[in-house]
Amino acid sequence: MRKTCLALFLLAAAALCGCGRDGGENTLTILNYGKYIDPEAIEIFEDETGIDVEYEEYITPENMYTKYRAGAIDYDLVCTSDYMVEKMIQEGEALEIDFDAIPLSKNLDQSYFDFSKSFDPENKYSMPYFFGTVGILYNKKMVDEAKVRSWEILWDETYSGQIIMPDSVRDSFMVALKILGYSLNTTDDAQLEEAKELLIRQKPLVYSYLVDEAQDEMIAENAAMAVVYSGEAGLALEYNDNLAFSVPEEGSNMWIDSWLIPKTANHVENAEKFLNFLCREDISMMNFDYVYYATPNVKTKAALDKSLQENTTIFPPKEILDNCEILKSLDDAATTNYNILWKEVKAAD
Amino acid sequence: MRKIRGLKRQLLAGPYLVWIAAFTLLPLMVILYYAFTTTSGHPTLLNVTSIFASVHFKSLLLSLELAFLCTAACLLLSYPLALALSSLKTKRQGFIVFIFILPMWMNFMLRILAWKMLLSNNGVINMVLEAVGLPALDVMNTPFAVVFCMIYDFLPFMALPIYNSMSRIDKGILEAAQDLGAGRATTFFRIILPLTAPGAVSGTIMVFVPALTSFAISDLLGGGKVLLIGNVIEQAFIQEYNWNLGSGLSLVLMVFVIASMALMNSRGDEGGVGIC
Numbered sequence: 009m010r011k012t013c014l015a016l017f018l019l020a021a022a023a024l025c026g027c028g029r030d031g032g033e034n035t036l037t038i039l040n041y042g043k044y045i046d047p048e049a050i051e052i053f054e055d056e057t058g059i060d061v062e063y064e065e066y067i068t069p070e071n072m073y074t075k076y077r078a079g080a081i082d083y084d085l086v087c088t089s090d091y092m093v094e095k096m097i098q099e100g101e102a103l104e105i106d107f108d109a110i111p112l113s114k115n116l117d118q119s120y121f122d123f124s125k126s127f128d129p130e131n132k133y134s135m136p137y138f139f140g141t142v143g144i145l146y147n148k149k150m151v152d153e154a155k156v157r158s159w160e161i162l163w164d165e166t167y168s169g170q171i172i173m174p175d176s177v178r179d180s181f182m183v184a185l186k187i188l189g190y191s192l193n194t195t196d197d198a199q200l201e202e203a204k205e206l207l208i209r210q211k212p213l214v215y216s217y218l219v220d221e222a223q224d225e226m227i228a229e230n231a232a233m234a235v236v237y238s239g240e241a242g243l244a245l246e247y248n249d250n251l252a253f254s255v256p257e258e259g260s261n262m263w264i265d266s267w268l269i270p271k272t273a274n275h276v277e278n279a280e281k282f283l284n285f286l287c288r289e290d291i292s293m294m295n296f297d298y299v300y301y302a303t304p305n306v307k308t309k310a311a312l313d314k315s316l317q318e319n320t321t322i323f324p325p326k327e328i329l330d331n332c333e334i335l336k337s338l339d340d341a342a343t344t345n346y347n348i349l350w351k352e353v354k355a356a357d
Numbered sequence: 358m359r360k361i362r363g364l365k366r367q368l369l370a371g372p373y374l375v376w377i378a379a380f381t382l383l384p385l386m387v388i389l390y391y392a393f394t395t396t397s398g399h400p401t402l403l404n405v406t407s408i409f410a411s412v413h414f415k416s417l418l419l420s421l422e423l424a425f426l427c428t429a430a431c432l433l434l435s436y437p438l439a440l441a442l443s444s445l446k447t448k449r450q451g452f453i454v455f456i457f458i459l460p461m462w463m464n465f466m467l468r469i470l471a472w473k474m475l476l477s478n479n480g481v482i483n484m485v486l487e488a489v490g491l492p493a494l495d496v497m498n499t500p501f502a503v504v505f506c507m508i509y510d511f512l513p514f515m516a517l518p519i520y521n522s523m524s525r526i527d528k529g530i531l532e533a534a535q536d537l538g539a540g541r542a543t544t545f546f547r548i549i550l551p552l553t554a555p556g557a558v559s560g561t562i563m564v565f566v567p568a569l570t571s572f573a574i575s576d577l578l579g580g581g582k583v584l585l586i587g588n589v590i591e592q593a594f595i596q597e598y599n600w601n602l603g604s605g606l607s608l609v610l611m612v613f614v615i616a617s618m619a620l621m622n623s624r625g626d627e628g629g630v631g632i633c
Contacts, residue, residue: 211582217580217581217582230477230497347599355416
């Protein structure tokens with residue numbers, strides 16, 4: 009009996025291992041943020057090229073890293089944020105992109121490649137997709153607009169139970185660190201401790217910690233204020249006229265979401281085709297309409313209505329960007345430290 | 358001859374054994390491996406002992422507290438329900454049980470999301486309250502909302518076993534009790550309660566265990582403010598990429614689950630739905 013058991017056990021294990029696929033077929037496996045591409049664009053790509061796209065989504069960059077590292081799926085193309093791009097490059101998980109194979113990448117504004125140098129120093133591994141800032145999306149009926157110029161309003165007891173904070177370590181700490189006047193990339197224990205205390209003090213006033221749903225809650229007017237990405241705010245403004253967006257004067261985070269081809273890629277050529285496809289004016293326009301984040305694509309921006317081009321919620325003006333910092337990747341010890349402090353905030357009463 | 362028949366019997370269990378080996382034992386061993394190693398693969402006890410870290414311990418206590426509350430509420434709600442049900446005509450009973458089970462055909466996540474719609478600041482319940490001039494409820498994103506939804510979700514798992522064991526009670530016994538002069542209260546406490554105990558025991562396990570380990574409800578209705586041990590484990594796996602810590606804490610939670618099941622099973626289980 010014991011032998012049978014062992015045999016069955018091995019059989020099961022073999023069956024499980026045998027599930028891995030080889031990269032023979034003409035496919036492309038993409039990992040991207042939620043709601044971050046027009047699904048129709050993918051269909052057009054499939055029709056035009058005959059490549060089968062397998063598309064997967066994730067919520068936070070940390071979430072992406074886990075999915076990627078779990079290794080169950082060989083991704084050909086990943087879209088993620090600055091500091092996570094940096095981490096992937098540092099760990100040798102990103103392949104060099106052959107920009108000659110992506111001729112349409114010339115449609116992208118060079119200045120965003122320059123911004124990208126903070127996490128991809130030689131612009132070898134990443135291609136910018138969308139960018140923006142982080143700020144406060146607020147309801148004009150409920151909030152005193154003069155006060156939204158500062159992050160401090162998020163600690164104002166008048167708005168108890170009406171504040172939504174990001175359920176994402178780096179973004180929540182960014183707010184606290186900026187109020188204290190520290191860098192959002194600090195690894196100094198004392199500064200982080202101070203930021204944690206501030207976040208714990210804020211917790212009783214917080215309605216909830218959310219990422220993607222913050223926008224929906226604000227449109228439904230379930231809360232007065234939410235810390236969100238600029239693009240999300242732009243989209244929310246379209247749905248509810250009472251909403252407005254502000255990037256506080258203490259400064260904020262400028263983020264760039266970029267594409268990279270990970271080491272697991274089995275279909276590099278298809279990935280390049282897709283990147284080129286994304287830079288195409290019509291497709292870039294479709295995605296802009298769908299995502300509503302600032303696009304680095306010059307042609308797309310030029311084709312927009314004047315009012316949209318001048319919309320400072322979607323396209324942050326230069327003086328705001330100059331006041332922003334880009335998130336840097338942290339080493340393992342600092343990451344662990346952030347995670348522990350964040351858990352302490354989440355567990356506080 | 359008997360030996361061959363025995364072998365055939367064992368073969369029948371084959372698919373089940375494969376299933377258990379592949380999807381219970383193998384993952385369990387992987388969890389054990391992760392739980393007692395560091396991220397770089399060295400042996401350690403830290404992942405398991407980190408349950409005593411103040412944050413983890415606090416969330417474990419909160420989970421235990423909410424799970425107890427939920428189980429107690431389900432018990433208190435289920436008895437009157439089962440009593441009322443079993444006093445109805447058999448045909449009616451079937452229909453009401455059917456209605457009771459009906460929501461369970463819907464996806465569990467959808468039902469939690471529905472509660473979110475109902476309970477939020479501008480939700481349906483508050484709209485109704487406002488319309489009739491009552492003060493608005495402020496329960497969304499509190500432990501109360503989490504327990505409330507747990508009770509809603511897990512009540513059938515308590516009510517059905519209790520109802521089952523209650524409907525199996527021989528009416529003759531109840532009549533005999535009445536003949537001998539037992540009042541309603543005496544009948545309930547000395548006859549019905551002991552006879553339905555097995556049902557209550559399995560109901561308790563079926564409610565307590567998922568309530569203790571749940572993380573989806575606290576995530577959606579707690580607004581990220583109610584950190585249960587399930588959420589800590591989920592975060593360790595999904596956000597922190599620290600499977601070792603997640604496994605270590607899972608192991609501790611497993612001890613609690615097994616202990617509660619052992620405790621319950623030791624308390625005479627006959628005719629109830631066996632879980633182990």
